[in-house]
Amino acid sequence: MANGWTAEKIFNDVMSYTYDDLICLPGFINFPLSDVDLVSNLTNDISLKIPIISSPMDTVTEHKMSISMALSGGLGIIHNNMSIENQIEQVKKVKRFENGFIFDPYTFSPEHTIADVLETKHKVGYKSYPITIDGKVGSKLVGTITGVDYLYLTDITKKIKDIMTTDVLTGKYPITLSDANKVLCEEKKSILPIVNDNFELLALVCRNDVHKNKIYPYASKCPNKQLIVGASVSTRESDLERVKQLIKNSIDIICIDSSQGNSIYQLDLIKNIKQNYPNMPLIGGNVVTSEQAKNIIDAGADVLRIGMGSGSICSTQDVCAVGRAQGTAVYHVSNYAHTRNIKTIADGGIKNSGNIVKALSLGADFVMLGNLLAATEESCTDYYFENNVRLKIYRGMGSMEAMYNKKFNSKSRYLVDEHSNVYRNHHNEEIKVAQGVSASLVDKGSVLNLIPHLVTAVKHGFQSMGIKNISELHRKLYSGDLKFDIRSFNTIKEGQISENLIFNNKKYRN
């Protein structure tokens, strides 16, 4: 009797499968958990300590997510649903990052009111702010405001200039983080504005962050010690300029963002970039078949992004009837890509740490997360409260809301040509079909806590399979030593937490 089945047997049948349909069978443990190493090479020059990448979505990855992902050993890919200038500014913020220094602090001018401060406090949670002459970073520092200055005031129309502290303790640039932290602790201040010789505000160090201001041993860094960051572009012709600007601003990897990567637009773009910038690493996609993968690899892509319709906010498979079950897609595309020495990213549908173990076990070199990282402190939307629950928006990039994004009208991605054969309604309006939805998710805290938790859970999975690293996992996948079972509806239920339990602590349910 077979002790489980090889992936080759399972996936060379008529049925398609996703992560939850499978279970990985245990192996033999003869090493401690600390021997499991999840390092994974994205390209010849980029090696990440953890195989996790944040999705280029406009409710997930901007500079804050990219910084925390890179500090944790992964990678953030900044979305392109914004102007080129804004995207470059996001990249610069990541590249400028120095551990513990906030280079874009929230600031006010003396003319702002307490109501303005309260509104920001409500949104972002901070109580103390530096005050500059015009409310901007880079301008002259004129004071600070902390919770005790305003939290007990009844007249919230009062101006900041009437209550701010003007005798401010500052740090003079350049200053080391440990010196800044020492001043904060000794002087019992909540914030330390960092200024230059002209008393212009350059950055901020916060006492609340002192415990976070540690060394990140896994951080993804370039040889010049800056954090590694990626950015996405679309296949619109106008994005050639975006590519040019990103490369000029030291982007480490570019991801071409499309639900169906096997298009003349993407192949031409890849060839164009590779012709002009042969050393620029490119992630092509998305793909779910080896035929699609072949074209994109032949065009010159270095990495493939796998997934069509599997994302938690995706409606593509219902709306267009095109896509593929994610487990099957990851297995077949990775199997082919590895014969071409190309790495893969399993994108979409990852619901928990177990799904990460399964994606890697089916051949992926990395996973890309949207849902799991949305609604963290670092995701790029503001918190709001509903029924006393702290929430953030998470939406598909093909949702109506993302298509009509206020910051940058992404309608243009749908390339409406007045003279083309565009189907219109009886008001002569062009029809837009959403392939994603917008929803809310409950606050998940900081990526700096979430990622270590996910990574440790994944390491436990590896140890249980008796596998020490991703290379060994893939060797055993292709040799047939790695075994899986397919699960019935009831066996899936059996593997989950029972429904009749009342939970006291939902915090660490992966």
Ligand SMILES: NC(=O)C1=CN([C@@H]2O[C@H](COP(=O)(O)OP(=O)(O)OC[C@H]3O[C@@H](n4cnc5c(N)ncnc54)[C@H](O)[C@@H]3O)[C@@H](O)[C@H]2O)C=CC1
């Ligand atoms: N992974 C997934 O399952 C899915 C992801 N998405 C996300 O939604 C966003 C939008 O995806 P898509 O709609 O696939 O965007 P897309 O930009 O690839 O395609 C939108 C439309 O524009 C056309 N197009 C693109 N470049 C063109 C050019 N140069 N000339 C003429 N026509 C061109 C395409 O053929 C398509 O009809 C992306 O962020 C994507 O990741 C959307 C649906 C599914």
Ligand SMILES: O=c1[nH]c(=O)c2[nH+]cn([C@@H]3O[C@H](COP(=O)(O)O)[C@@H](O)[C@H]3O)c2[nH]1
């Ligand atoms: O069908 C879709 N319609 C959309 O509007 C959409 N937006 C994002 N994506 C894809 O979903 C991935 C994130 O998936 P998760 O939320 O499951 O992590 C992302 O990384 C994308 O590949 C979309 N797919």
Ligand SMILES: [K+]
């Ligand atoms: K879906």
